[in-house]
Amino acid sequence: xxxxxxxxxxxxxxxxxxxxxxxxxxxxxxxxxxxxxxxxxxxxxxxxxxxxxxxxxxxxxxxxxxxxxxxxxxxxxxxxxxxxxxxxxxxxxxxxxxxxxxxxxxxxxxxxx
Amino acid sequence: xxxxxxxxxxxxxxxxxxxxxxxxxxxxxxxxxxxxxxxxxxxxxxxxxxxxxxxxxxxxxxxxxxxxxxxxxxxxxxxxxxxxxxxxxxxxxxxxxxxxxxxxxxxxxxx
Numbered sequence: 001x002x003x004x005x006x007x008x009x010x011x012x013x014x015x016x017x018x019x020x021x022x023x024x025x026x027x028x029x030x031x032x033x034x035x036x037x038x039x040x041x042x043x044x045x046x047x048x049x050x051x052x053x054x055x056x057x058x059x060x061x062x063x064x065x066x067x068x069x070x071x072x073x074x075x076x077x078x079x080x081x082x083x084x085x086x087x088x089x090x091x092x093x094x095x096x097x098x099x100x101x102x103x104x105x106x107x108x109x110x111x112x113x
Numbered sequence: 114x115x116x117x118x119x120x121x122x123x124x125x126x127x128x129x130x131x132x133x134x135x136x137x138x139x140x141x142x143x144x145x146x147x148x149x150x151x152x153x154x155x156x157x158x159x160x161x162x163x164x165x166x167x168x169x170x171x172x173x174x175x176x177x178x179x180x181x182x183x184x185x186x187x188x189x190x191x192x193x194x195x196x197x198x199x200x201x202x203x204x205x206x207x208x209x210x211x212x213x214x215x216x217x218x219x220x221x222x223x224x
Binding site: 048109 | 117144145147154155156157158159162200204210212214216
């Protein structure tokens, strides 16, 4: 079984809809991250969390919100989806507080029409 | 200036060739460095960490030059399965808590 899972893997939705992407991990890591990837751009950090009470904005948090329901679960919400949020979304986890090596889930491909 | 810069490629090389990628980073306070590999439409996977003294893992060698702020990855005896995009990644942030990803260098190995 995969250590980091994401659901759904693919989603097509319409402008204005609320969408939730979920991430679960069995690695026992405290740190979890949400990124988006667009063609020609590097991965960009949306939000990250060091534990259930410690949530931080990344460089592109506008239009997104997150919830850390438990150590193993970190959800990303788009309150009102817009077409430029069409992207590949990755969740990642990390244990090492010094080097911060991160391990990624398989990604969610989101299309907003 | 981008925080992490890479030549996007593509690098097209024959099997068995040696190929090298370079990456530069802007923050001299960065403490940890990585190379990730990403196959098309898949998640990035950690290929190797990069240590100050340089390190090797089989056919892969990573080097760090702090004075010039660049990182390199050398792949020897290229295999068809090495075809992928290689991401240069630097750990930044006030708490060394953020990875900054380069846009990647695409490698295509042909028979």
